Amino acid sequence: MGKDDKIIKEIQEKKYEAGFTTDIEMDVFPIGLNEDVIRAISKKKEEPEFMLEFRLKAFEYWKTQKEPEWALLNYEKPNFQDISYFASPKNTPKYNSLDEVDPEIIDTFNKLGIPLNEQKALSGVAVDVVMDSVSVHTTFQKTLGDLGIIFCSISEAIREHPDLIKKYLATVVPSRDNFYSALNSAVFTDGSFAYIPKGVRCPMELSTYFRINQANTGQFERTLVIADEGSYVSYLEGCTAPQRDENQLHAAVVELIAMKNAEIKYSTVQNWYPGNKEGLGGIYNFVTKRGICKGDNSKISWTQVETGSAVTWKYPSTILKGNHSSSEFYSVAVTNNHQQADTGTKMVHVGRNTKSTIISKGISLGKSNNTYRGLVDIKKSASNARNYSQCDSLLIGSECGAHTFPYIDVDNSTAIVEHEATTSKIAEDQIFYCNQRGLDTENAVSLIVNGFAKEVLSKLPMEFATEAKKLLSLTLEGSVG
Amino acid sequence: MLQIIDLKAEINGKEILKGINLEIKPGEVHAIMGPNGSGKSTLASVLAGRDIFNVTGGKVIFKGKNLLDLLPEERSREGIFLAFQYPVEIPGVSITNFMRAALDQHRIHRGLKPMSAMEFLKYMKEKKALVEMDAKLEGRAVNEGFSGGEKKKNEVFQMAMLEPDLAILDETDSGLDIDALKVVANGVNKLKTKDNASIVITHYQRLLDFIVPDFIHILYDGRIVKTGGKELALELEKSGYDEIKLEADRLIKN
Numbered sequence: 005m006g007k008d009d010k011i012i013k014e015i016q017e018k019k020y021e022a023g024f025t026t027d028i029e030m031d032v033f034p035i036g037l038n039e040d041v042i043r044a045i046s047k048k049k050e051e052p053e054f055m056l057e058f059r060l061k062a063f064e065y066w067k068t069q070k071e072p073e074w075a076l077l078n079y080e081k082p083n084f085q086d087i088s089y090f091a092s093p094k095n096t097p098k099y100n101s102l103d104e105v106d107p108e109i110i111d112t113f114n115k116l117g118i119p120l121n122e123q124k125a126l127s128g129v130a131v132d133v134v135m136d137s138v139s140v141h142t143t144f145q146k147t148l149g150d151l152g153i154i155f156c157s158i159s160e161a162i163r164e165h166p167d168l169i170k171k172y173l174a175t176v177v178p179s180r181d182n183f184y185s186a187l188n189s190a191v192f193t194d195g196s197f198a199y200i201p202k203g204v205r206c207p208m209e210l211s212t213y214f215r216i217n218q219a220n221t222g223q224f225e226r227t228l229v230i231a232d233e234g235s236y237v238s239y240l241e242g243c244t245a246p247q248r249d250e251n252q253l254h255a256a257v258v259e260l261i262a263m264k265n266a267e268i269k270y271s272t273v274q275n276w277y278p279g280n281k282e283g284l285g286g287i288y289n290f291v292t293k294r295g296i297c298k299g300d301n302s303k304i305s306w307t308q309v310e311t312g313s314a315v316t317w318k319y320p321s322t323i324l325k326g327n328h329s330s331s332e333f334y335s336v337a338v339t340n341n342h343q344q345a346d347t348g349t350k351m352v353h354v355g356r357n358t359k360s361t362i363i364s365k366g367i368s369l370g371k372s373n374n375t376y377r378g379l380v381d382i383k384k385s386a387s388n389a390r391n392y393s394q395c396d397s398l399l400i401g402s403e404c405g406a407h408t409f410p411y412i413d414v415d416n417s418t419a420i421v422e423h424e425a426t427t428s429k430i431a432e433d434q435i436f437y438c439n440q441r442g443l444d445t446e447n448a449v450s451l452i453v454n455g456f457a458k459e460v461l462s463k464l465p466m467e468f469a470t471e472a473k474k475l476l477s478l479t480l481e482g483s484v485g
Numbered sequence: 486m487l488q489i490i491d492l493k494a495e496i497n498g499k500e501i502l503k504g505i506n507l508e509i510k511p512g513e514v515h516a517i518m519g520p521n522g523s524g525k526s527t528l529a530s531v532l533a534g535r536d537i538f539n540v541t542g543g544k545v546i547f548k549g550k551n552l553l554d555l556l557p558e559e560r561s562r563e564g565i566f567l568a569f570q571y572p573v574e575i576p577g578v579s580i581t582n583f584m585r586a587a588l589d590q591h592r593i594h595r596g597l598k599p600m601s602a603m604e605f606l607k608y609m610k611e612k613k614a615l616v617e618m619d620a621k622l623e624g625r626a627v628n629e630g631f632s633g634g635e636k637k638k639n640e641v642f643q644m645a646m647l648e649p650d651l652a653i654l655d656e657t658d659s660g661l662d663i664d665a666l667k668v669v670a671n672g673v674n675k676l677k678t679k680d681n682a683s684i685v686i687t688h689y690q691r692l693l694d695f696i697v698p699d700f701i702h703i704l705y706d707g708r709i710v711k712t713g714g715k716e717l718a719l720e721l722e723k724s725g726y727d728e729i730k731l732e733a734d735r736l737i738k739n
C-alpha cells in the first residue's frame with residue numbers, strides 16, 4: 005500500500021491559495037460584545053429604529069442560550085468576547101463605480117480571481133462583494149433596476165426598502181431558531197439582499213463574494229432572497245479568508261423565499277481557510293441557511309461545494325409549504341487534514357404532492373471527518389410527498405472518516421421516501437489505470453474525485469462549475485517531489 | 486525497440502517472473518501464450534510499471550531508455566500502451582474527458598500543444614470509426630457498466646487514440662463472441678504500421694487467426710520455454726499445453 009500512502013501525503017501537502025491579507029486601513033471596533041456594541045453597529049449602519057429593536061431582542065435571547073453540542077464536531081469553542089463585531093475598510097461606506105474603490109481592495113479580488121470588473125457583463129453576472137463586515141461593491145444595480153430587481157447590500161436594503169425588510173427578515177430563520185441565528189440577528193453587519201418582482205426572470209446570475217480579511221473579527225452576514233410569484237433567480241455565493249493561526253468565526257444566516265410558481269437556485273462555493281496541516285487556525289463556519297417554498301409549484305434548489313473551513317456546521321434546509329412545491333439539495337463536501345464538516349439538509353414537507361431530492365457527496369482525506377446529517381420530515385398534511393436521498397462517501401486514505409445520519413420522520417402514510425448510501429475508496433487499480441494512460445497520480449485522483457462529484461457539479465451554473473472544479477483540484481493538489 | 490534481459494519479478498515474496506528474455510523490433514507482432522497463472526499478466530504489468538510487483542533482477546530497454554527507471558505515466562507517454570485484461574471502472578468520468586486529459590499529457594510530452602476542443606472531437610471521431618466503436622459509448626463513464634465486449638473495444642479505442650509504439654494486449658480476446666473478436670482484431674490490424682510493435686497475450690490460438698503474429702512465445706512458470714513462428718499456435722492447439730509443461734518441467738529439473 006506504499007502507493008496509497010504516497011498519494012495521501014502528496015495531497016495533504018497542498019496549501020491554501022487564497023491565504024493572503026490585504027493592507028487596507030480598517031475601521032475596527034474594539035473586541036467584545038455588549039448592548040453598546042450593538043447600538044454602535046446599528047448607528048454606524050444608519051439603521052431605522054425597528055432594526056435596533058430587532059437586534060437588541062435577539063441579543064437578549066442569545067445571552068440566555070448555550071452553544072449547541074450535538075454535532076459530531078470537536079473544536080475549541082470560540083470566546084465571543086474576543087471577537088470584534090465590526091470591521092470595515094476605512095472611509096468606504098458606499099461606492100457608485102469601481103473607480104472609487106480602494107485599489108488594494110480591487111487587487112485583493114483580482115488575486116482571488118473574482119470578476120468584479122465590467123467585463124463581467126459578458127458573462128452576465130452581477131456581483132456584490134462583502135469584505136469583512138461591509139459590502140464594498142455591487143455591480144449592475146442599474147441593469148437590474150430597470151427590471152424592478154433589487155440587488156444590493158442588506159444594509160442598503162434596510163435603509164432603502166425597510167418595508168420589504170420588515171415584511172420578510174427573520175420570517176424563515178427566526179432570531180430564536182438557534183444559538184448562531186440569535187447571535188447573527190444581534191450583530192450582523194452586512195450581506196446581500198435580492199428581490200425579484202412578479203413574473204421577472206432575472207437575466208443574470210446574482211453573486212456575492214464574502215471575504216474575511218481583518219484579524220480577530222467575526223463575519224456575520226445576512227442574506228435575504230425573495231422571488232415573487234412566477235419569478236426566477238439563480239444566486240451564487242463564494243467565500244474566502246486569509247490564512248491565520250487563530251480561528252475565526254463565520255456565522256451567517258441565509259433566508260430564501262419562493263412565492264407561487266417561483267424558482268430560486270442557490271449555489272455556494274465555500275473556500276474559507278481550513279487551517280494548516282496540523283489543524284492550526286481556520287474558519288469556524290456555522291451557518292443557518294433556510295428557504296421556504298411558500299407558494300404552490302415553487303422550487304428551491306441548493307447546490308454547494310464545500311472545500312474550506314476548519315469546522316463546518318451547516319444544513320441548508322427547505323420548508324415545502326406550497327402544494328406541488330419541490331426542493332433539491334446537491335452537495336459536495338471535501339475535507340482534508342484536520343478539517344471537520346457536519347453538513348446536510350432538512351426537507352420539511354408540509355404541502356401536498358411536495359417533492360424533495362437530496363444528493364450528497366462527501367470526500368474525506370487526511371485525518372478529516374466528514375458527516376452527512378439529513379432530516380426528511382413529512383408532516384401529516386403532506387399527502388403524496390416524495391423524497392429521494394442518496395449519500396455517497398469517498399475515502400482517500402485510512403485515517404479519515406465518513407459518517408451518514410439520515411433521519412426520517414414520516415407522519416403521512418402516502419409518503420414515499422427512498423434512501424441510498426454508499427462508501428467507497430479510490431482503488432489502487434483505478435490510479436494505475438489512469439497512470440497507464442499517461443496521467444500522473446495527482447491528475448488521476450482529481451479526475452476520479454471530479455467523476456465522483458459529477459452529479460452535483462453539473463448542477464452548478466456553468467462559469468461557477470469551472471471554478472468549483474478548479475477548487476476541487478486545488479484542494480487535492482500536492483506539492484509533488 | 487524493446488529488449489527484455491533476464492527480467493525477474495516477485496509479489497509478496499513470491500517469484501513470478503523467473504528470468505524473461507525477449508527482443509522486439511519495430512513492425513513486429515509477438516504473441517505470448519501460456520497456461521493460466523504462468524505470469525503473462527504479470528509481465529505486462531511489470532512492463533507498464535505497476536508497483537505492486539517488485540523487480541528483483543534484469544533490465545528492460547525501451548527505445549534506448551532504461552524502462553524500469555520510468556514512472557508508469559512516463560512509460561505511457563513514451564509510447565507503451567497496455568490493454569488491460571480487466572479494464573477498470575472510473576465512475577462519473579466520461580471517456581471523452583478521460584481521453585482528452587490523457588492525450589493532452591501525451592502531446593505535452595511530445596512538445597505539442599494540447600488540441601482544441603474542436604480538433605479533439607474530430608480526432609476522436611476518426612479513431613472511433615477506425616475501431617468501430619459504438620457512438621453511445623463515448624458519453625458514458627469509463628468502463629462503468631460496460632459489458633465484457635464493450636470494455637475490450639474501449640481498450641482498443643484508447644489504443645487508437647494514443648497511438649503507442651508498443652501495445653501490449655492482455656487477453657483482449659477473452660470473453661468475446663466471434664463478431665466482437667473480429668472487431669477488436671480488425672482495429673488492432675488497422676493500427677499496425679512498420680514503426681510500431683505489439684505483444685498479443687492470449688490463452689487461445691483463436692485470436693491468432695485474425696492477428697497474425699511474427700513470433701509466438703510460450704510462457705510457463707515465469708519463463709519463456711519455447712519460441713516459434715505462427716505454426717506453433719497450431720501445434721499447441723493440437724497437443725495442448727501438457728506436452729510443453731512436461732518438457733519444461735524436465736528441463737528445469739535438469
Ligand SMILES: Nc1ncnc2c1ncn2[C@@H]1O[C@H](COP(=O)(O)OP(=O)(O)O)[C@@H](O)[C@H]1O
Nearest residue numbers: 496497501519520521522523524525526527528
Ligand atoms: N496481485 C497479486 N497478488 C498475489 N499474487 C498474484 C497477483 N497477481 C498475480 N499473482 C500470481 O502470479 C502468478 C501469475 O499470475 P498472472 O501473471 O496473472 O498469470 P497469467 O496472466 O499468465 O494467467 C499467479 O500464481 C498469480 O496467483
Ligand SMILES: [Mg+2]
Nearest residue numbers: 525526570656
Ligand atoms: Mg492474465
